[in-house]
Structures are given as structure tokens and as C-alpha cells.
Amino acid sequence: DGGITQSPKYLFRKEGQNVTLSCEQNLNHDAMYWYRQDPGQGLRLIYYSQIVNDFQKGDIAEGYSVSREKKESFPLTVTSAQKNPTAFYLCASSIQSGGSYNEQFFGPGTRLTVL
Amino acid sequence: DAKTTQPTSMDCAEGRAANLPCNHSTISGNEYVYWYRQIHSQGPQYIIHGLKNNETNEMASLIITEDRKSSTLILPHATLRDTAVYYCIVRAVSGNTPLVFGKGTRLSVIA
Numbered sequence: 001d002g003g004i005t006q007s008p009k010y011l012f013r014k015e016g017q018n019v020t021l022s023c024e025q026n027l028n029h030d031a032m033y034w035y036r037q038d039p040g041q042g043l044r045l046i047y048y049s050q051i052v053n054d055f056q057k058g059d060i061a062e063g064y065s066v067s068r069e070k071k072e073s074f075p076l077t078v079t080s081a082q083k084n085p086t087a088f089y090l091c092a093s094s095i096q097s098g099g100s101y102n103e104q105f106f107g108p109g110t111r112l113t114v115l
Numbered sequence: 116d117a118k119t120t121q122p123t124s125m126d127c128a129e130g131r132a133a134n135l136p137c138n139h140s141t142i143s144g145n146e147y148v149y150w151y152r153q154i155h156s157q158g159p160q161y162i163i164h165g166l167k168n169n170e171t172n173e174m175a176s177l178i179i180t181e182d183r184k185s186s187t188l189i190l191p192h193a194t195l196r197d198t199a200v201y202y203c204i205v206r207a208v209s210g211n212t213p214l215v216f217g218k219g220t221r222l223s224v225i226a
Binding site for chain 2: 004033035040041042043044045048058088090092103104105106107108109111
């Protein structure tokens with residue numbers, strides 16, 4: 001099946017530990033995105049990448065880092081510098097083509113709880 | 116910041132049409148209106164998008180006013196499975212600029 005995989009669905013970490021969230025897609029999409037969602041709120045953009053080996057900060061990049069070494073993978077690291085890391089994290093991807101709308105497909109999300 | 120305004124919540128009886136409004140008074144000429152929905156604890160799902168003409172697909176219809184300052188998403192026969200948060204988003208058509216989400220409208224379909 002084609003799609004976006006995020007693992008694990010639930011993740012628990014102790015305060016002060018870095019944690020890496022996985023996002024893999026087999027849709028051959030060029031662009032990938034990371035969003036964060038807090039209870040009762042909309043999604044906020046953390047980072048996005050339009051091509052391999054390139055990425056841009058979103059609105060709330062502080063305390064996070066990403067890499068894009070492969071087209072199909074866009075892991076997000078939540079560092080100890082992130083003050084309130086407990087949240088629902090969503091990864092998305094879209095095909096890159098100029099001049100037309102490219103639907104964003106979302107993964108199932110990872111719920112991170114920092115104890 | 117999101118460029119759209121939506122009611123916080125709405126109720127709809129099962130089997131009836133659900134009409135979800137959205138205001139986007141500052142929309143630019145090159146921006147489309149998109150609708151996504153998010154069922155609890157899942158990733159958002161694309162529903163429909165449009166520029167200035169009304170659009171219809173298997174999920175919903177999108178009615179955009181002539182001045183493009185507002186739109187309405189219509190679910191013609193709402194079911195319990197349509198209970199979700201619905202997001203109205205404006206975005207330029209070209210490239211892959213990320214979506215900017217507001218808080219959306221929480222639609223509750225009631226049996």
C-alpha cells in the first residue's frame with residue numbers, strides 16, 4: 001500500500017532526552033512537512049523540505065531539527081531545548097510540480113508525551 | 116497566521132446537509148480556497164478546493180461567493196462518520212508552500 005508511515009503511534013520520553021520521530025513515504029513525493037498539534041488547536045508548521053538535502057524552518061522550529069538525506073524519509077528530532085514537547089506530531093508529503101495545486105497527504109501521527 | 120475565520124463548532128442532524136461557512140476577506144487573486152478535515156486523532160484529509168467557480172466531488176460541494184471573500188462547504192447528507200474538525204485554508208496555487216491551519220470548525224453529526 002502506498003502512503004505515509006509514522007512510527008511509533010505513541011511515544012514516551014523522560015524530560016531532557018532527545019527523541020527522533022520517524023516519517024517515511026513511498027508515494028515518490030518531493031516535498032515533506034512536519035506539523036505539531038496541541039489539544040484544541042490547529043496544526044502548526046515546524047519544518048518542511050521541498051527537495052532532498054534542503055529544508056526550511058516553519059513557524060515553530062525552535063527546539064527541533066530535521067534531515068532529508070533520502071527522498072522517502074524526513075525524520076524529526078525533538079531536542080531537550082524544546083520547552084513543551086508533549087504534542088501530536090503529524091508528517092505530510094506532496095508531489096512537487098509548478099503551477100498546480102498539490103494535495104498534502106498526511107500520516108497517522110505520533111503522540112509524544114514527555115514525562 | 117491563518118487568513119480565514121470559521122465558527123468554532125456546529126451541529127448537524129444525520130442525513131441532513133451540513134453547511135460550513137468560511138470567511139476569507141483578504142484572499143488574493145492567486146489564492147485558492149482549500150478544505151481539509153481531521154477526524155479525532157488522525158491526520159487531516161483533503162476534501163476539495165476551488166478558485167472562483169463552484170466545485171463538487173464525491174465528498175462535498177464548495178460554493179465560493181462572487182467576490183471570493185467567503186465560501187461554504189456543503190456535505191449533502193451528513194453521516195456520523197462526518198463528525199470531525201473542518202479546516203478552511205487559503206493558499207497560493209503554485210509550488211508547495213505549506214498549508215497554514217487555523218482552529219477550524221468542529222462539526223458534530225447527531226443521530
